[in-house]
Amino acid sequence: MAKRILGYIKLHLPAGQANPSPPVGPALSQKGVNIMEFCKAFNSRTQDRAGYIIPIVVTVYHDHSFSFITKTSPASTLILKALKIDKGSGEPNRVKVAEITKAQLGEIAEMKMADLNAHSVEQAIKIIAGTARSMGVTVKD
Numbered sequence: 001m002a003k004r005i006l007g008y009i010k011l012h013l014p015a016g017q018a019n020p021s022p023p024v025g026p027a028l029s030q031k032g033v034n035i036m037e038f039c040k041a042f043n044s045r046t047q048d049r050a051g052y053i054i055p056i057v058v059t060v061y062h063d064h065s066f067s068f069i070t071k072t073s074p075a076s077t078l079i080l081k082a083l084k085i086d087k088g089s090g091e092p093n094r095v096k097v098a099e100i101t102k103a104q105l106g107e108i109a110e111m112k113m114a115d116l117n118a119h120s121v122e123q124a125i126k127i128i129a130g131t132a133r134s135m136g137v138t139v140k141d
Contacts, residue, residue, distance in 0.1 A: 004062035007031055012074075015046040015054045031060040038066060046070060053077050072115050075131040078108045089136020099138045105129055 009027050018024055018039040028035050038058070046054050052073040059067050072078075076088065082104050089095045102125070109116075109124035118124040129139045 003065070006060045006062050006064075009058040009060065010055070011058065012053050012055050013042065013046075015049040015052045016043050018042040028058070028060075028066075032064040033058070033060055033066050034064070038068070042068065049073075052081070072112050075108065075112055075128050076135055078111065079128070079132050079135060079137060082108060083137065088134075092134055092136035095136055096138050097136045099140050100129075100132050101140050105132070105139065 009031065011023060011027060013024065020035045020039060024039065025035050028038055042056070054073060055071045057069045057071075059069075061067075079100065080087070083098045083100060085098050087097075089097045105125045105128050106121065109118075109121055109128050112128065113121065113124055116124050116127055118127060132139055
């Protein structure tokens with residue numbers, strides 16, 4: 001028989017750096033999850049992606065056990081890492097902060113392909129390019 005699901009918790013955490021302080025502790029304790037067990041499991045699974053923000057979905061079962069799914073980092077974070085800049089533009093229609101090439105967009109699209117709603121890499125590149133433009137990044141052909 002399958003376990004009954006008590007609920008889902010969505011979090012964005014730095015890879016390999018989960019600890020019981022907010023937002024992790026309060027979110028998990030509301031559902032009765034062992035916080036330290038979750039932190040150890042998350043940190044061991046994501047230690048290879050240090051420096052990235054990892055979106056996760058924690059499934060909490062009725063017996064207070066849990067499982068979680070890690071997703072790829074947000075496209076904006078991957079763009080910032082690829083361009084080695086701290087943040088995007090506050091006024092993306094006026095102030096441009098960097099330029100990104102189609103090759104860089106292709107690499108990011110390949111990483112994000114599992115989480116994107118696209119049938120091909122070309123469509124995924126268009127999605128990532130739209131994110132880059134909304135951050136004040138110029139897309140070079």
